[in-house]
Amino acid sequence: MLTVLSGTRNQLPPSVKVELANYRYEVFVESLQWQLPAVDRLEFDQFDLSDTLYIIAKDEFGKVCGCARLLPTTRAYLLGELFPELLGGMPPPHAADVWELSRFSTKAPGCSTLSRAEAKERFCRLMAATVQAAIERGASRLITLTALGMERLLRSIELHVHRVGPPKLIDDKPMLALWIELDEQTRRVMGLPQAERSEKRH
């Protein structure tokens, strides 16, 4: 049984913040070996601010088993500040309806007993909650920095994604920037209600 919660850093209980930072350390630093700042097996960076929005998945034992981070692009964000070379010459977007998705994972650190179908279901549950949270805050699109395997996965579940530019090597790993359109197609495959149309029919 998966439960998903969301909230800003200010809203999360201290124990959840620590658990989240430890989960991120295990996934992104230990497992994926990304070069990230970490202290005492806790991973957080300069973009984890008091009003940063998190979506967190917990398993049936109450243990964090997935996470996502949403940052408005109207302020400094990861891709725009640290990896503008992935934008293919495009200036980093700064718009109220564009949010950045980062630190997304449903990877289970260590040995996992999840079947492929269960892992995919967990991925889709967290992605749907993330898309929903972004839409509720006025986002119409997400921009994200990701690995090519993730791009393939997002395409396989038929999210409306498209590249910003070509992949480049970051710490010797091919990474790229992607757009995720929060349009009818993405809402449909995520099982979310369609946007209400503002036009009046006459």
Next chain:
Amino acid sequence: MGSLSSACNATPVRSFDGYIRLTFDAFSNLEFRQKLAWEDEGLRDELIEENVPAFRAGFCEWATDEVSNPVSVGWAWFRLADNRTFLAPGGISSNVMFIAQSGYDLGMRKTNELLRAWLTGEDWQPSGLGLGF
């Protein structure tokens, strides 16, 4: 013919939504270079779980050389034990949206179908497997 010719020679321009919109004619006249090609054991294992008999598998990346608005296409491939290489299921990733001569979007599905059609006419088999630009 004048408009077709100018469309074929047009420099790719990024649209408001990030897509580079161009006709298939214009796209097929672009000069691509292989930027990356590498093996990926995780992808091979994933394909085997999908009942694809992959002996080896990996990704391949081509792009144009423009500094601003380079066109990017990438795909997964797999190789059988007898060395024959195929495009892996999942389509071709890109930052392109094909448009009709009249300017209308052809849509994601048609764009992907046309990208596959274009690639089958190219010598796309990954060369020099290994990370690097």
